[in-house]
Amino acid sequence: TQLLEQSPQFLSIQEGENLTVYCNSSSVFSSLQWYRQEPGEGPVLLVTVVTGGEVKKLKRLTFQFGDARKDSSLHITAAQPGDTGLYLCAGVPGGGNKLTFGTGTQLKVEL
Amino acid sequence: NAGVTQTPKFQVLKTGQSMTLQCAQDMNHNSMYWYRQDPGMGLRLIYYSASEGTTDKGEVPDGYNVSRLKKQNFLLGLESAAPSQTSVYFCASSYSQGAGHQPQHFGDGTRLSIL
Numbered sequence: 001t002q003l004l005e006q007s008p009q010f011l012s013i014q015e016g017e018n019l020t021v022y023c024n025s026s027s028v029f030s031s032l033q034w035y036r037q038e039p040g041e042g043p044v045l046l047v048t049v050v051t052g053g054e055v056k057k058l059k060r061l062t063f064q065f066g067d068a069r070k071d072s073s074l075h076i077t078a079a080q081p082g083d084t085g086l087y088l089c090a091g092v093p094g095g096g097n098k099l100t101f102g103t104g105t106q107l108k109v110e111l
Numbered sequence: 112n113a114g115v116t117q118t119p120k121f122q123v124l125k126t127g128q129s130m131t132l133q134c135a136q137d138m139n140h141n142s143m144y145w146y147r148q149d150p151g152m153g154l155r156l157i158y159y160s161a162s163e164g165t166t167d168k169g170e171v172p173d174g175y176n177v178s179r180l181k182k183q184n185f186l187l188g189l190e191s192a193a194p195s196q197t198s199v200y201f202c203a204s205s206y207s208q209g210a211g212h213q214p215q216h217f218g219d220g221t222r223l224s225i226l
Contacts, residue, residue: 033214042217043217045216088153103152104153
């Protein structure tokens, strides 16, 4: 059983479209991180959200941490082919000490 | 500007063979990790090391062993390779373990196939 479930698992869209990726859990997390992984490479950290309800923006990417700190979302505005990759959420469950990764969302942005 | 370096990048083994995956980091990080990545399952923690000389099991440790004799190196061993261990293996490091705020820095992976 995965502690962090991401949806959708796959997403194929056209350049210029908007999209949202969800990361959900029944557990409370002290913080959540989002990583992006490109083919043949390891994941790279995009952002860390710490406070319930927190919203962080990274250019066209908007990250939100749920008020109850059990879920997070990533919204991309006007997607570009360079956004293509595997998006992973990850967090340390409350009371735990190991980072747990979500199931991943594979995004493909086509011209 | 190496960061985390994994060797080899690709490996093919026969069932029953043993091998060691190597990982080195040059960021003076205290904590290091080994993950495996399989389709649709994200990254699963195999073993981690909070500091030099210490190791602990993660989510999927069976069939693997690790050693952290030097701060900069973390080795992952496969005792007797099985087809179920075919996967992409990632090594990562962070300044400290457990603090969710700490980013993990990943290598580019070792693609391992067991025939």
